[in-house]
Amino acid sequence: MTYSMTQPAELAVAGGTPIRPSTRRWPTWPIPAPEAESLLREVLHSGRWAITSPEGSELFERRFAREFARYLGVRHCVPVDHGSSALVVAMEVLDLQYGDVVLVPALTWTACATAALRAGLVPLLVDVDPDSGCVTPEFLDQDVEARALVAVHWACTMADVPALTAAAEPRGMVVIEDAAQAHGGEWRGRQAGSMGRLGCFSFQNGKPLTAGEGGAVVTDDPTLAPRLEELRADSRRYRGTSAPPGDLDLEESATIQGANHCMSEFNAAVLCAQLAVLDREGEVRSRNWRRLRELLAGVPGVRLLEPRPEQTRMSMYEATIVFDELPGAMTIEEVAGALSAELGRRFYATDTPLHRSPLLAPWTKPTLAPLAKRFVDLHAGRSYPNADYWANHCVQTHHSAFLGDERDMRDIADAIAKIVTARGPVVEGQASAHGLG
Template structure:
């Protein structure tokens, strides 16, 4: 075994000092599209019509086609997309919404934001995604929606979840913020439930810095979503005169301003062109790395059996139990980061233990004693989610865009840190 000082976190030489691919990666088309927006005199869908389709609508059509959905309604963020989907499905004050226990905080805070109650629900210990059996146990007569998150590189058990949702007559909303380009049973994720939501935040596989979208096959829901994102307005059926606003004040539904700017839409339209190639490169590297890390006793994140193709937002791997007897996943991730010159992090904490999910810090959620207790995260017992978080680390997807042979550096770094776990 190497000496204690050999660990880079203790001053030793790191396994890798060279750079990994950066993220985001723009293209010539990205620059051209942005210049077109600058020159157009229209920087938002609420700006004056200039005689050509907006980039927002070009992206909406392009992403609907890409996912196989009938409609796509762009939005300003993943959180606003989830908010729109929930309200589009008529979720409101004090309604219960199923939320997977392992996810980014917005999965729960978006529910709270419409004064509904997030019901934190346990996960499949292999995938970290919502568990159909736990879902069955968590549904009550007050449940108005089920949200499922396709987490890391895993696709949830959609067939199992849909059976439960349909049996109870509750709509399923797919949160696909980490799954652009993933397919289940030959179909793009986001098209199984009543709606699929996406985030295009900086770190996402399809990104414009910030942004989002909701996809659906439901014509009525799509029209409601359009109103919800544009202050009760929707795009008129016919192009207006030049210099007039394209949004029509139908006022069918009171909305909010969740509009995606023309700059963001222009970037997304260009980035979409290279998404499939980047996803294919990530899959090749991940499949090779899976075999390398299993040789060390680590277990890469699983996905549902019917998954057709994975999309690697992050590479998640569970550490061996014997290693975690001597160190924490947090400390292990810190040491691995220094060895690889790459930011490696623990997977999300279970939402009942998340530092970011704290409803008590916002007075807007203090409606009454009953509501305060209903949204208190600590009231939920989530053993599978807690264990998944305790064991799992996540590596950012950009490293998977390196050469496949570079995955050997990851194996070497993992082997080195595993060997020194007692001294961490």
């Protein structure tokens, strides 16, 4: 039974009856693909647990690189240990100079900015589009000479990478496409991650394509691919020919100094299995997202974050519900706490924008002092009204909620309607008192 907006009821967070009974479970995550267990056993008994193992059967790392590149329609894929590492080596491979500026959207995870600092560069935060939450050409800073742009696909929307490239290249900027939240998404038929000079992915535990941890850099540029291999494997790349018996598949090519960011064989094997179910799971999420949109059509002041028409296939990492009109005197954190109490799963405000985030604080590391000073100087007097709006009006939940069925979508819609029409505001601190803030 759909919740009636004409009958306000007491919120669960204030002691009322929740919309969803505790006996009804939400889909779990991660979900092992059918082949995952057998591939892990194969690694376990192969004698090859890392790409630095002696030669033998084909490495799963190489198999995943080949299959993921084919899936994306790119020529090269270099797996790494984390999505943050993917961003670091992508920046390092561009031969930028120490202290060069990299544009980073203010509305994203901190790793996009801290990766620049780790690569000896200075992140400059730019505001985002009020409709998509992604960077668009009009928000590229014109007053600072930047050398690269991290174009982030956010939550369930994609940045217009072709338009950003057209705006950035005449100014000498390289576009690094951050597709860490967009596995399987498409822009006018092109896969997320395949449109920038370099594309970066994360396979962290919560991502739609996951191995617990992991990442990858992809590119069509044949000059960058071998250097990316060196940057992630202590200056070594794969041999052009078969390794001698008992030797490694890597050779000490050493054209650029690298570090160890290698993906383990266990993670690579899991990714080979999970890639096979990525699109099928994505279709379920998209179908449920469309249904929720229909159910919320009559709820005033509430909408779903919607991809642009050019986004021909949706990918969802975090489902984003926009409360343009906050209910009563509630803050967005209180709205999130109220939804959590009604539905028995975590809903939360989006990440604090980077210009206010305590996670981005380069001045706390003495070795970053010169970069930190430039970072502080560059940001003096800047403001980010659109990023702040998203942060103050968005509630998100993990994509696994959308792997269920229509009944789950009805529960979400009913909970939102109940909160919008609630009797009186939530008392400050009430959500956290229930352990749901």
